[in-house]
Amino acid sequence: MAEPADVLLTGVHATSALGRGAEAQLTGVLAGVPAFRPVGRFHTGPRRVNAAATLPDAGPLADELTEAVTAACRSAGLTALHRAEAALLLAVHGGRSVPALGAELAAATGFPAVRTYTTACVSGTNAVADAAVLLRRGEVNRAVVAAGYLVEPDQYALFDVGRALATDAAVRPFSAGRTGLLLGDGVAAVVLERADTARQPIAGLLGWGRAGDAFHPCQPEPKGRGLARAITAALARAGRDPVEIGYVNANATGSGPGDAAETAALRTALGPLAERVPVSSTKALHGHALEASGLLELVVTVLALRRGRLPANAGWLGPDPDCPLDVIRDVPRPAVTGYALTLNAAFGGASTALLLGVT
Template identity: 80%
Template sequence: MVERPGVQLTGVHATSALGRGAEAQLAGVLAGVPAFGPVRRFDTGTRRVDAAATLPQVGGLADELAEAVEAACRAAGLDAARRARSALLLAVHGGSHVPRLAGDLAAGAGFPDVRTYTTACVSATSAVADAAALIRRGDVERAVVAAGYLVEPDQYALFDAGRALATDAAVRPFSAGRTGLLLGDGIAAVVLERADVARRPVADLLGWGRAGDAFHPCQPDPAGRGLSRAVTAALRRAGLAPEAVGYVNANATGTSHSDAAEAAALRTALGPAAARVPVSSTKALHGHALEASGLLELVVTVLALRHGKLPVNAGWLGPDPDCPLDVIRDAPRPAATGHALSLNAAFGGANTALLVGAP
């Protein structure tokens, strides 16, 4: 049996309300100070909630994405010739603007073509999984994944009308007293390369899994069956046991049903190890970046793992009996192992799991 080549993350870049650049994200999540504040980008006078995690100064989405792709490619050492032989996968909110955005980004950054992903909150992680599959299959040596969302009035209004936004201006994943999610800016780009051609590895992408449960258009399966299958698939692809996982950056949005379902999924997929694996959701710090969340959180996860410290679960008020997990509170913890999961879920029952390791 021919052994398939490994996949590594090399260049990484991200921007959020925590700051610009990968190091700003790491410093922000380890400081543990949430970036939420009143919305100044548009009028929220008729809304129930007036809070999000937004950058004080931000360019247009196309410009921000181009800057992120350029920074990630530069960090990975990709010259024009290597970019011209690479795939570009882009995760953004759907709409008539997407073809032009994708075409302009591909042409400006020097890529021959681009795939687009508009599958809500698993857009970016689906793109990462596909990029890894392309590399493992031998179709390409490397791929760049980029994703972006900037808080804007339409999605804000939808989440507010659906009573999903936190009424106390804080996101409290897995905590008693949580009241919902808050949106946040997120722009990220990563380079994935076949291990034997990667020159500047940041992390190994060891496994990935995707599964659907189709339980409800908006609500998750209370048993977390789809997410559990995604985690199991990622572990199986990596050839690792649940006990090898040393951290979970959870999807946990701070909503009642979603957090409880994710806790159930982790208990099913990890078994007894679920009670001992440190868990946090960095959405409590940088907000929910919708289509870009998965990539932003992947960057944060690999940087934290590389640094050897695991970020806190901000906003904690007290334990919820429906979420019996080892939630990281008060201060960052030392990383006990070199493996971590980054989880995401979307409306319609779509679930993804990415398993990374220190190189």
Template identity: 60%
Template sequence: MTEPRTRVGITGLAATSALGRGTQAQLAGALAGAAAFGPVRRFDTGRRRVTAAATLPDASSLADELAEVVSEACAGLGATERAETPLLLGLHGHPDAGRSPEATTAAFAGELAQRSGLAGVARVYTCACVSGSTAVADAAARIRSGRSERVVVAAGYLVEPDQFALFDAGRALAADGAARPFSAGRDGLLLGDAVSAVVLEPVAAREVLAEVAGWGRAGDAHHVVRPDPDGHGLARAITAALRRGRIRPDEVGYVNANASGADGDSAEAVALRRAFGAARPPVSSTKSVHGHGLEGSGLLELVITVLGLRAGKLPVNVGHLGPDPACDVDLVLDGPRRAASPYAVSVNAAFGGANTALLVRAT
């Protein structure tokens, strides 16, 4: 006899990016295909090859932006419930690291938890572009196993000079000022602000915005920065998420891809074909409008995926110049497509060969 499982729901969410503040701004930008890239004004890019990113003009400190989204996501929780709820945080590092020995990621996370009235920090994730999605997977596992009654997951990145300089020096940024996922003629990624928070609880706890039905993680062990060209690791992560959610590949109606407009997009296309076979779900990458938010990307993309499912519309893949035979997937182009299924998968990949997949179901 199959054991009954605690179903995990998202009961609160909030996000800020260059598309604007709040969930409606994220959804409107993603559905309209309104790419938010422009010249960086936050710091001097005069010596850089590329000068564009997706930045919010009135962004405050990362600490303040994270505190704001956590507060918004937790609006439905009382003070006592917050005080019993741990925080999982995805973060590149303390913004003041190197200036003070006390400026550690643990200290930053602890201050955020205290400021937000949460019980404390269960874990901080600094695993690059899968930080937020890995945190969600761990939070869901904690709730499903009964180890936690409720978990807040937050992740954030604001475009700053150090990472911008590294990506620019490595010629990873798109010189033409546009991110073009899966497109012929794509020239690289563009960075973007990404600050988000979600509350995860058992489905029976209160009104649920979406169910986290499954999750999967896998490693490539192929190269320090390049993905496995055969897509094995990402395909395994997707397959694990579907298996955990007990659904077939042909039941998935949308994939929010990791694709950023870089060379690795073709490896992801191979992984999607390997995982879904003949099913070929519609695909887009919302990085094409809000940019690559590094540690904040996975959670922002999950939030937008949930918002799109709830609206019954799939986000547009922007910047497409023409088909690339190496990226043979069913792209959502020209305008939002009607969601034909309540299920979607949000996938992410990071340097070092880390891959994640989150399966969500609209409720």
């Protein structure tokens, strides 16, 4: 019999174009209305695509991160003393300003130091996995992971020039006729605690897995072998069987090769069950928040499990023979079990899988 979770989530907060606060994310993904609109934050005249999921009143990233960490700590009941003894891990886009941003966030929220992650779209989930390791080793009793990305012109231009953005202004994960991804604002923070100190658990972080296949700087390995290893490692670390998984919040960005590779990974890791486990990608609603995507999707997944309703996969046009999965379409579906995987993949073949559970 599997052991109870020894790493627990006790506080969450998130902001995206769906709204401010964790409950706004849950309400938004269950409503199933994509948040994409023409970009007004900067000029997109030279670009092929003019659409993203942006929050109109978003402030500077430092302020948004401070708000997220403060709110998550408040929801977990962390005092100033708790924060002074806890670890703070931050996932953001790399650059010269990262050390200053991290120091500013730590000082503003009462943490002694910060560890930063700039590993592209697995930054947030890498930070969560490392926080869990710190907790299991007994190095700290509590850890806060924060992540943030606000759509800005440089990354927008890179994705547009690379022809990665959806030309029809819609993200259609696993669907026939999908044309690519769209970027979105995302700022999130979660509090993780050891089970012997947690007072108000929300969910358990049961297992995690990481892998890298180094297949190509940008293109996914077609058979998804790296992601499959990450999924298998998460299940093994948790002592769970694939039959227990009741939902997968997929990485699926709406790209042709990426969604097909993720499907192959699920079929490898879960076997025949892969065609029967409900799957959706909430990027079709809140967009791809790059370094913050994994943490935003973790929050959404936990809240959906607790509500017992699994978000539908927006943008669906029809089945793709390369993606034979049980994609949740049209309306949310009742959760059958309290266990879910949330998956993420990044440039260079990096992949992560987190296994979450609620009771």
